[in-house]
Amino acid sequence: SPPVISIDTETISLKDRTCIGIGIALNPREAVYFPILPDESRYLDLCWELLSRPSVKAFCNALYDLYAMTEYRADGEQGGGAWLDAIVQEARLPSWLGHGRLADISTMSHIQALSSRTLADMSRAYAGFKIDTIEDILPERQNMLDLETAEVARKCMDDCLATYRVYDKMGGPAWWSADFHTWSYEPNWYDGCDPLEPTSYTVTQAMKDCYQVDMKLTPLLMRMSRRGIAxxxxxxxxxxxxxxxxxxxxxxxxxxxxxxxxxxxxxxxxxxxxxxxxxxxxxxxxxxxxxxxxxxxxxxxxxxxxxxxxxxxxxxxxxxxxxxxxxxxxxxxxxxxxxxxxxxxxxxxxxxxxxxxxxxxxxxxxxxxPDTGLWTDFDLSQIELRLFAYITKDPAMLQAYADGIDIHVITQEALWPGTDPKDKQMRRRAKVFNFAKIFYGTIRSLAGYTKLPEEICRTHNNTWKATYPVAEQWMKDQEEGEEWIENL
The missing domain is CATH 1.20.1060.10 (Taq DNA Polymerase; Chain T, domain 4)
Known part of the structure; x- marks a missing residue:
């Protein structure tokens, strides 16, 4: 069993996700294709056998391909093996979707904020491997079943090889390690590249934490989809x-x-x-x-x-x-x-x-x-405001959260003194000011959301600034500071 395989599915179209074939790359230079439609491969059981082995499975947009494969299995596939679990209503998904066995280069690219994010762009820019896009091979108003099986197979296998090479280039398995790692590539001057883009990237531990959470959420999202709601x-x-x-x-x-x-x-x-x-x-x-x-x-x-x-x-x-x-x-x-x-x-x-x-x-x-007869709901209360208070170190905000006081009540009392804290309309307006202000809401947007005249919103805006002066100064410093922004 190879330690890593990359997988791609072909569907009739982006709207019709009926799976018509599955491609698997065994290494950077070898790939196989198992057609399902219009004629099913007699070796399809080998495909399920490969997928059930404990290799790392690399995808580009994993959710799309996993949906296509599991729904095909659930809609009447007769074979056995680990994939039979997908037939049950709640989709007890294959065991290889567990810790560290699922990889998605699309998620990797977003977490690193790469300029090239589609498979074709990443493959060309970082692996020096040019592949066709759907638009290159599919005439307008046609679907993949209108193409010859050999042409579909070639595209699918190219996509698998591209996924494998990009995954390998980005340091694949290192995304589950404890320390940061750096990967680099040679600019592809022949097919065109961005001369301003860096030729090396460092994947920090924080990036890896985000990536690992996304990979662990993928099976959960699929279970939610398969279970549905009554x-x-x-x-x-x-x-x-x-x-x-x-x-x-x-x-x-x-x-x-x-x-x-x-x-x-x-x-x-x-x-x-x-x-x-x-x-x-x-x-x-x-x-x-x-x-x-x-x-x-x-x-x-x-x-x-x-x-x-x-x-x-x-x-x-x-x-x-x-x-x-x-x-x-x-x-x-x-x-x-x-x-x-x-x-x-x-x-x-x-x-x-x-x-x-x-x-x-x-x-x-x-x-x-609710299936159990009882709903359970939870919410990360005012998570954006709590982060904002921590970053800006505004004493009024920090004191409110330290004392367990509702910050919306403080804002309401400052902007509309003497109003009832239980007044739903006034509380909603106070919430609008709090959340809109920390995202640099304009007077016009405040007026639009609160249904108040712009002149009144301008007065309340000045009062908000006086209530949280340190936070206001922090935002002003950010606005007048460097010509770039940083994620918190």
Whole structure:
């Protein structure tokens, strides 16, 4: 068994993640491809055997490839071995997803803030190995099944070899060691390189800590996806009915005024004809009707449009899919709903798709049912403010946290003396000031979030600065200091 193998999957498309083949690189120069569609390889059992061995498995965007493989196995694969565990509902994932056996060069690149982050760019820049991208080989409006199997195999194996070489170049196994390490590369002048990019990088212990946490979270995210969350069928149906009726009511009001609320262009013309002043979009082709603009209008019809959009989002993004309508519009309400997670390749932020369950509107959360009968929730209370107080050494903030006093109450009393700390609206405004200020929120943004006039926000802004003078001075020093920023 080789100590390290790199893996890549080919799927029909980025939207259709049906696995059509799996590639495995055994070393920097040898790779094999196991087709699944259109014709399944008779040696596919060897693929599962390789994957079940205790080698380090290196990926580029591990979550995507792992989803493709585990879902293929769960959808009817008949073989045995360690991968049979993926068939169970909660996906007791293969044992090799444990400590130190999973590697992801995409995560490595984000943690190091490399200028080259896609596989093709990293392979060309750091390993001197040029590979094709999807755009290079796939005609527009076609998918991978439209290509010859040999062409798909070549691309998949090239991707595996590129992943292996980049993993090796970045010091692969050293990412789990206790000490820092440095890796370097020769600039690829032939295929083009950035002359300003460093030719060596040091991976600190803090970087390794972040990387190891991400790798340990990957199996957890997959288990969450496979387990899903239960729905209360009666509440799904009730919310769908009420939301549909409310949406139709808002739509009728707008239609009576002569415009379709689903058309931004008609909304802009309709509101402007009533005397509302709206800015143009960047294209200058129509009036802007975004939420931040409509929410500042005093016209009740603007509120109607916003309500229509809110109900449309609830219905179309959540309730309609959960109702499970067939072609005859007969409902088959889902018992459970599932989603997938992915690491955004440009920002490294965690996002969800099919379904998006990361930002469920609070008003419909009663639809979900806990499997154990009891919900448990936790929150890192004011983590950004606590870090900010520690970094800036502001005495007022530090004293508040040392004494266990709610810092939002302190801000509320400073900005609106004598108001009730239990007043939800005033507390929300105090929270807006605290969190917006530490992220350099402008007077305009403060006014937008608090719904207060800019002049009043300017006065409160000065009061906030006087309440936390050391923090304010620290931010000013950062703004007027060096021409770069550092991550905390």
């Amino acid at each position: 729905l209360r069928a009666d509440l799904v149906e009730d919310w769908y009915r009420r939301t549909s009726e409310a949406r139709l009511q808002m739509e009728d009001i707008c239609l009576d005024e002569g415009f379709n609320p689903a058309s931004p262009q008609q909304v802009g013309i309709g509101l402007a004809s009533r005397g509302n002043i709206l800015p143009f979009t960047k294209s200058k082709r129509q009036l802007a009707t975004g939420e931040s603009i409509l929410s500042q209008l005093t016209d009740p019809l603007a509120v109607t449009v916003l309500k229509f959009r809110e109900y449309s989002t609830l219905k179309n993004n959540f309730l309609e899919p959960w109702m499970g309508f067939d072609k005859e519009r007969v409902a088959h309400i889902l018992a459970r709903v599932y989603n997938h997670y992915r690491m955004d390749l440009s920002t490294a932020r965690l996002s969800a798709y099919d379904f998006h369950l990361q930002n469920i509107p609070e008003r419909i959360r009663e639809i979900f049912a």
